[in-house]
Amino acid sequence: MTAFADLTSPQVAELLSGTRTPVLLLPVGAVEPHGPHGPLGTDEVISAGMCGRAAERLSGDPDVRVLVLPTLNYGVTRMGAAFPGAVTVSESTLHALVTEVCGALVAQGFTRIVVVNNHFEPAHVTTLRKAAAEAGVTYLDLVRRHNAARLTEEFRSGSCHAGRYETSLVLADRPDLVDTDTAATLPPVPVDLPAAMAEGKADFVAMGMDRAYCGDPAGASVAEGQSTFDTLTDLLVETIRGVA
Template identity: 65%
Template sequence: MTFFADLTSRQVAELSAGTRTPVLLLPLGAIEPHGPHAPIGTDPLISHGMCARAADRLAADPDVRVLVLPALPYGVTRFAAGFAGGIHIGEETLHALLVDVGAALIGQGLPRILLVNNHFEPAHLTTLRRAAETLNTEHGGRVAHLDLVRRRNAQRLTEEFRSGECHAGRYETSLVLADRPELVDEPLMRTLPRVPVTLAAASPNAGFKELGMTDAYCGSPAEATAEEGEATFGVLTDLLVEAIHELGTR
């Protein structure tokens, strides 16, 4: 089985006694607008897609037993203020939720948890890093965060991702087309002009509207393809599998 929630209580209790080291993947993101063409659940959709692919790839691995936890789709998303569909939770709420979930698992003998996130608002990322640190220092966890914006990871992803013009642009829209194409309004998508806004350089107090993202996207969604999305999912899965193996040996 790939998904933690599909196990019985007895099967969960047996995980830590097995010959394979359990590694639990927690898909994260935010519910927020992704242009007029892509779903508000784009971020957790991508995280879940990465996790499912990695778990499938490692299904027969002799060393690790990979399971995907139910996603936590809500995050810090002040940038999306003023647009319909954004659901913001504060840093302390997110931190407390992650720590409670992680501590519950660690207390059952499942300390290896990998946070898999595709929402890159700076305050959200800072909170994920802090939650991992709290779980490790205060609860005895072996929790890691696959940080895609770190240079060593970002340099393996697409040019648009590295540029920072990647909110609901070619990068993210291609991933949704690869995984859930029915959720993209493709005729509308093909009409959207490039919006040259680099979120990587944005002020923490800025919002999409203040940055010039009047339709809640930047980059070039009209150039998105399912083929690019599948290729990018391949790279994302490579990164995740590497992180799983690293965590499994701790």
């Protein structure tokens, strides 16, 4: 059992009195368009997928007990507002959710919490960094150079919204959510997202993403997704070891 919410209250109490150090993972995503082929919940799928894999990998560890908290599905996501399905919350709402959820757990003695996010809109990331620091918990920052360097070429290029990188990950975890027929017809759309944002472009349309994707979704594969999940899980397990 790796889901925190599946436990009973007495089982939660046992976590704190046991010999294994409890580490809780908080997956964070967003509800936003991911091209004509990918689910709105792509970021959530990736965050929950890597958390579940890390918890399973450490399930028999004698020193650490890892449990996954319910996913926080909503985030700051204004860049896709021109497309149906985008649901944003404000920075203050996201900040309050993360600090209050983590604060409630820390007050009970769960001081080792890792926030795991795969939605990289700058306002969202900045908010999570601040909230984690204020709550006294850890934020696994995948866009930091030392972490990004271990991920795929498309991820490092910055042209990776609903492209090969993200589509491969969803194919590896929830293939039923990907419209593979449509994905196969999509041409590559090279957009350096960090550079575009640095130029002041604030939405997908202005960046040239008129179908809410960039990168190469037609090049996605289950094999790449599985390999990338292995790397993401390595990064998360290393973070868990660091906080435990």
